[in-house]
Amino acid sequence: MAKQTIDFAKVIQKDREERQQERWEGTFLEYLDKVKADPSLASSSHRRMYNMLIDPGVTEINPENDPRTQRLFGDEPIKVHNFFKDEFFGMERTLNKIVRYFHSAAMGGEESRQVLYLMGPVGSGKSSLVERLKRGLEELPPIYAIDGDPMFGDPLMLIPRHLRPAFQDMLGVKIEGDLNPLMRHRLLEEFGGRYEEVPVRTVTFSKRARRGIGVVPPVDPNNQDTSVLIGSEDISKLDRFSEGDPRILELNGAFNVGNRGMVEFIEVFKNETEYLHTMITATQEKFVPAPGRHGTIFVDACIVAHSNEAEWQKFKADHTNEAILDRIVVVKVPYNLRLSEEVKIYKKFLDRANFEACIAPHTIEIASMFAILTRLEPTAKCDLMTKLRLYNGEEVVEKGRTKKLTVRELQEDTKREGMFGISTRFIMKALDNALTQNATSIHPISVREALITMVKEADFAEDVKKQYLEFLQDTLHKAYLELLEQDITKAFIYSYKEQAETLFQNYLDHAEAYVTKSKVRDQNTREDLQPDEAFLKSIEEQIAIIGSAADGFRQEVIAYLWAASRRGEKVTYVAYEPLKEAIERKLMNSVRELSRIITKARTRDEEQQSKYNSMVQSLIDDGYCEDSIDVILKYAANHLWRD
Numbered sequence: 001m002a003k004q005t006i007d008f009a010k011v012i013q014k015d016r017e018e019r020q021q022e023r024w025e026g027t028f029l030e031y032l033d034k035v036k037a038d039p040s041l042a043s044s045s046h047r048r049m050y051n052m053l054i055d056p057g058v059t060e061i062n063p064e065n066d067p068r069t070q071r072l073f074g075d076e077p078i079k080v081h082n083f084f085k086d087e088f089f090g091m092e093r094t095l096n097k098i099v100r101y102f103h104s105a106a107m108g109g110e111e112s113r114q115v116l117y118l119m120g121p122v123g124s125g126k127s128s129l130v131e132r133l134k135r136g137l138e139e140l141p142p143i144y145a146i147d148g149d150p151m152f153g154d155p156l157m158l159i160p161r162h163l164r165p166a167f168q169d170m171l172g173v174k175i176e177g178d179l180n181p182l183m184r185h186r187l188l189e190e191f192g193g194r195y196e197e198v199p200v201r202t203v204t205f206s207k208r209a210r211r212g213i214g215v216v217p218p219v220d221p222n223n224q225d226t227s228v229l230i231g232s233e234d235i236s237k238l239d240r241f242s243e244g245d246p247r248i249l250e251l252n253g254a255f256n257v258g259n260r261g262m263v264e265f266i267e268v269f270k271n272e273t274e275y276l277h278t279m280i281t282a283t284q285e286k287f288v289p290a291p292g293r294h295g296t297i298f299v300d301a302c303i304v305a306h307s308n309e310a311e312w313q314k315f316k317a318d319h320t321n322e323a324i325l326d327r328i329v330v331v332k333v334p335y336n337l338r339l340s341e342e343v344k345i346y347k348k349f350l351d352r353a354n355f356e357a358c359i360a361p362h363t364i365e366i367a368s369m370f371a372i373l374t375r376l377e378p379t380a381k382c383d384l385m386t387k388l389r390l391y392n393g394e395e396v397v398e399k400g401r402t403k404k405l406t407v408r409e410l411q412e413d414t415k416r417e418g419m420f421g422i423s424t425r426f427i428m429k430a431l432d433n434a435l436t437q438n439a440t441s442i443h444p445i446s447v448r449e450a451l452i453t454m455v456k457e458a459d460f461a462e463d464v465k466k467q468y469l470e471f472l473q474d475t476l477h478k479a480y481l482e483l484l485e486q487d488i489t490k491a492f493i494y495s496y497k498e499q500a501e502t503l504f505q506n507y508l509d510h511a512e513a514y515v516t517k518s519k520v521r522d523q524n525t526r527e528d529l530q531p532d533e534a535f536l537k538s539i540e541e542q543i544a545i546i547g548s549a550a551d552g553f554r555q556e557v558i559a560y561l562w563a564a565s566r567r568g569e570k571v572t573y574v575a576y577e578p579l580k581e582a583i584e585r586k587l588m589n590s591v592r593e594l595s596r597i598i599t600k601a602r603t604r605d606e607e608q609q610s611k612y613n614s615m616v617q618s619l620i621d622d623g624y625c626e627d628s629i630d631v632i633l634k635y636a637a638n639h640l641w642r643d
Helices: 008-022 028-037 045-054 067-073 092-106 126-139 161-171 181-189 278-284 309-317 319-325 339-352 363-373 384-391 407-412 424-437 444-457 462-492 496-516 533-543 549-566 577-600 606-621 629-639
Strands: 025-027 058-061 078-081 115-119 143-146 199-203 213-216 262-266 287-289 296-298 302-307 328-332
Touching: 025 028, 028 161, 028 199, 045 092, 045 126, 045 302, 067 407, 078 092, 092 115, 092 328, 115 126, 115 309, 126 213, 126 262, 126 302, 278 287, 278 302, 278 319, 309 319, 339 363, 339 384, 339 424, 363 384, 363 424, 363 444, 363 462, 384 407, 384 462, 424 444, 444 462, 444 629, 462 577, 462 606, 462 629, 496 533, 496 549, 496 577, 533 549, 533 577, 549 577, 577 606, 577 629, 606 629
Parallel strands: 115 302, 115 328, 213 262, 262 302
Antiparallel strands: 025 199, 058 078, 143 199, 287 296
16 A cells, blocks of 8 residues: 655645634724624633633533433433543542532623632642643634734724713624823824724634733742732833833733733642732723723633632631632542542553553552542442442442442541542552553553552651551552453353343343242253252352342332333343342352462463463453463462462
8 A cells, every 4th residue: 555645835825724724914994894793702701711611612510311320410411521521430429519609700791800729639620720721721722912012912802981971872882991191192192083094803722921921930938929820111222211101011911911811820739929919900890900000901701710729728717818719719629539430541641652562451440449449439328449439430349249328428427538648640640550560561460569669658647647558559469350250250151241131131031930929940951840949049158148138129120121122222141230140259259269279370281271371361351461461360370269
């Protein structure tokens, strides 16, 4: 096949033409015709941000149609916003609060004059959320601004105040704000007050070019210069202009460049309170002081701040900060507590890093389990591993019964769950450390050892360190062995699913006959036989269903599966969690002795070697790394099927 050639010149030319089509230049009078045709061109910054969030699409998940979602959220309506969909996981409630804030602010309510403040532990995703908002602005179509205005001001501010009511009726928009001192001077001196002739052009948002996106990093407390926020005066121009001349203004502060877009305050409460006073007027009155003696400047910007919880608590404790506190909408950004979503987070990071090493099954899962266990608050209602599984939307079976404990019940008893624990960065470092031992593959054993080493070396409190090591050396050790035993069993048993399905169908036939006091038709002899209670018991005893409890269990199974069948659901061995667990344990027990011999045997006869090779190949086909499979099987031999 001939290698396809790329015409780079055509790619460049096509991009240039597309961008050229988005550009527009004209007079203010021509711009008015455009606003008349499309009033959304005059949107406020909050309205623009809200549209940016919802335009890619919103999916509302109906819990009634998904049992797992029902277990996770109950009857709470959950919306998934495509704007965040592929980058943020397990944060539905947090993201919905952010979108709700922008929705309220877009309607011009009180929250349009409030700071959106994201608060959470390190590595919970605060900075990533703000980066996504900034990147979203850069992806938007160009906006219309006064040509030559350093603050990219809304052209409608050119309209004199006495004419604004009439223009608002004609255009169907709200006109707010005033020209900055520099543009007022230009309007009078350069255009003689003829605002209809002022040029207007399109501009795009750009963080790098400081157009519509302002960023305020933490500033040295001993040198907090407000010019970072509001710009300064260019003293080099004083030999040409007087001190009161607006032409000496350098409107390049964060609030100036963030006009029409957003201003980000990084680690906001690391700054002295006095430095943040500009926020008060920027939010409530929508103006900031101009440098020097030039009055005030109107700003239309979404202010988004973020910091860690400790800094927030310290700031909130000082009653002298009430003026700023009253202008803040707090959205907590806790750590993710759902196992399936935590796995997605690390896979996203690994994909971005061009991670080429082979990753054995359950590696990311075990690391994610550790992260989540450290973030959970203990409860008397269940152990932490059970809580982890419930928070993941799983059905937890104990003694043959699905545990009747809801996520909401558990969450009601918590205070700071998700606001402490191991960060995603800690886990990523562990994966990197595991790679130093073997650059071609990593597996749960190597990652667990890396985590143990890191915890021992970390500066945690002794009780916290002890608990983390217990998670790694005991809780996750047992969890991985269960997963590993299932994988080896499935690899060992030819057609595992078919055998499980056969056991399931046989159990249903005999359980239904037992419950309805009828007989079972033998498929081969066509005889009507009594239900085989010994067979039923051999399945049920795997999950501790014995004695009189068996009657109730059989009735529950038949009732559940009949209901599922009426709903049109496909009924397989995985349909009813307690029975699924019993069947899988039955299969594992049926090969346990043989697996033990084959896994542990130092010398194997020809038949054993053939079965061993077949098992290894099945594991490799299922994603196990060829150069680490011996380590994993030795680990299984040392810890599973002990005499």
